[in-house]
Every structure is written in structure tokens, then in C-alpha cells.
Amino acid sequence: MDKRLIVALDYDKLDDVERLVELLGDAVGYYKVGMQLFYNVGTAAVDYLRRQGKDVFLDLKLHDIPNTVAQSAAALTGLGVSMFNVHAVGGLSMMQAAAKAVSETAAQLNVTRPKLIAVTVLTSISGAEWAALGYQRSIRDQVIHLAQLARQAGLDGVVASPQEAEQIRKVCGKEFIIVTPGVRPQGAALNDQSRVATPAAALAAGAHYLVVGRPITAADDPRTAAMAILQEMGAK
Template sequence: MKADKRLIVAIDVHSMDKVQQLVETLGDSVNYYKVGMELFYSVGSQVITYLRAQGKDVFLDLKLHDIPNTVGQGLATLTGLGVSMLNVHASGGPAMMKAGAEAVRKKADEMGIERPKLIAVTVLTSINSAEWSALGYDLDLSKQVVHLAKLAQQAGLDGVVASPQEAEAIRAICGDEFVIVTPGIRPSGAAINDQSRIATPAGALKNGAHQLVIGRPITAAENPRQAVQAILEEMRDKA
């Protein structure tokens, strides 16, 4: 996969004006965008319509987590928006993930559209070892991430969201075709912000990541397009 298809830029704003400004600034240097809760809850599906009209792929990052029927119905509705990727929380369990995968497949078939990939969030990259212990889990954090990845694969999902630190172990267990989308990417010299389990773009790809989600190191840069080009150059060396 080419580097520009591996880069997903997170649009962490809350207005269409700011979305349009960013997309116009980045132009054809970026083909894939992530729309998260802040933006989707602020402007709704119009941002998806806009990005698709610009010829962009969209990862709709809403992290659904509820009972199987509710998640299935929700994903069926979201599939109708024509995005390229959706996600759920793996901690919702095998039944929930399986219901979600089946709902996405069925809805895409009904509409005659390409099925969006469905991936599962393992453990948020903002959680460190101390927070993990406070949650009371017995299994080591890294082992839990791999365990959840295996559950997601068995439930019929296309991949997972996981930190760069766990990507190599997931790739070894789940194979090369299993998608690993990695947030917590920080180019050399970039601020860590609220992330804990991080890596550079080259480091994440070396560890087995499939696609990288990068937000503030690009969107908060003095020259966002230049920041993208620098990241893509680093990714091309490892792609």
C-alpha cells in the first residue's frame, strides 16, 4: 500500500468552516481523513458528504459499544453514509462484534455498495500501565490488546485499532491481512499531548501497523501541508 493511503489525518475540529479550511490547505497531499466524535456530533453527516464529494476516504471513528442489537442497527445506519471504515469497542464482546460485522455486510449488500471495513478498538492509546492497573484487570495490558485482537478476528472484523507497541504482536498472531490502524503517532520533536503508548511513523510501520492516524502533529503545525510531506517521506522509507 502506498504511503498516502496509509496516512489517515484526524480532523479534530467542530465546524464545517474549519474542516473545509484544513482540507483545502492539505489538498491532494491527503486522501484519507478520520472523523471522530467531536466533529460528527457537532455537524453530523454533512461532513461525510463533503469529504466524499472531495474524493476522500473516511474513517468514521465513533467507537460503538452497546448491546449487540443496538450496535448492529447503529452500524447499519452508518454504513449507509458511504464511509470506508467504521469501528466498535472490542470490549463490547464477541457477540456484539459479530452482530456488527453481520449488520455492516448485510446493509452494504442491500445498497449495492462496497462494504466499509469494520475494526475494533482494543485499549485506548491514552491508557498507561498505571491507569490499566487502576481499572482492575488481571491480564497485562499488552496481552489484553492481543487477546482482544484475536476475538475481533474470530468475530469477523477486518482489524483493530491498537498502539504501535502492540502492533508487532498482533501482526504475528493475526496475520498480514488483518488491518492494524495505529493512533498515538508522534513524529520526532512533536508534542506527546494526551497519548501514552506512542511511536514515530517509521517505528509504527516497522512494528507492523497497516495505517497511521495522525492529528495534531499535522493540524496544529505552522505549515500543515509541509508536515504531511515530511511524514509521508518518512513513511515511504518503510512502506
């Protein structure tokens, strides 16, 4: 089982999650629970996936003052997920507080410490939207800067587009986790993603994990779609 593929469960109902997970079976071992699913069904989705022996990436993008994020990170550590994230633009102090809370809580609970990663710049952000936000750096330079800041804060990695993965790998080292959304097989619809790459290209650029949603979940045959992506990944 290739756990470099993380399937995004962008659903409102647990029944839909259960149907997909059963359909994909042992082909997929890692799933992303994002805000849409978590805000609808709460921890039930995480509990179900863990009972099925699946790894969980909890994608809630925590972003608040350091104390609030630290307390929230401590609570999420107790859920038993394999990885969750914060927003890097929350700053160095916020990320450091989160990292400290995760390590301390995992030790207190005697559980495996989940990986803590930071979102850099959303892969839906286009060049035009970026210009409207008024940042002085380019998207690429900002992503690299935030990745280095996350590494300095003691985080395990970042979420970044495939287009920035290669440079992050160079400046942050091979052990620094890179999770890449915006992965689209050849011929797949872009939907609301702007900075994308194929599975093979994302891995070649240095990504550790590929997050794929609609190309699998909206396919007529999700298992076949997942297997096609895994086959392409297996060549890398």
C-alpha cells in the same frame, strides 16, 4: 497519494475542516471523523469529504448491546465511509452482530462494504491508569486478546497502539488491518497520548494505517508537516 496516512479532523466546525482539506490538497487522501466533529456537524463532514474524493474513517467506537450496535452499524454503512469501528470490549456477540449487519446492509444497498475494525485499549491509557482499572492481564496481553476476539468475530482489523502492532501481526495474520493512533514524529509533543511511536517505527511494527492529528493540524504549516510524515513513511 499514500493512503496509509489518516489525518484526524478534531474540529467543531465544518469551515475548519474545509480549510485544512483544501490546504492539504492531494497530499492526503484519508481522513478520520471522530466524535467531536460528528456530534457537532453530523453527516455533513462525511458528505463533504466524499465529495472531495477522500476516504473516511468514521471513529465513533460503537459500544452497546448487540442489537443496538447492529442497527447502528447498518445505518453507518449507508453513509459511504471506508471504515468505522466498534469497541472490542463490547464482546464477541456484539462484534459478530455488527459484522453481519455491515455485510447485509452493504449487499442490500449495493455499495462497497466498509471495513469494520475494533478499538482494543485506548492509546491514552498509561500503565498506572491500567492498573487502576483492575484488569488481570497487562495492556499488551489484553490488546492481543481483544484483537484475536475481533478476528474471531469476523472483523477486518483493530485499532491498537504501535507498541502492540508487531505481536498482533504475528497472531492475526498480515491481512488483518492494524490502525495505529499515537503516532508522533520525532520531537512532537505527546499531548494526551501515552503509548506512542514514530511513523517509521509504527510501520516497521506492522501497522497498515497511521492516524495523525495535532502534529499536522496544529502545525504552523500543516501541509509541510504532513509531507514530512509522508516522506518518513515512504521510506518503509
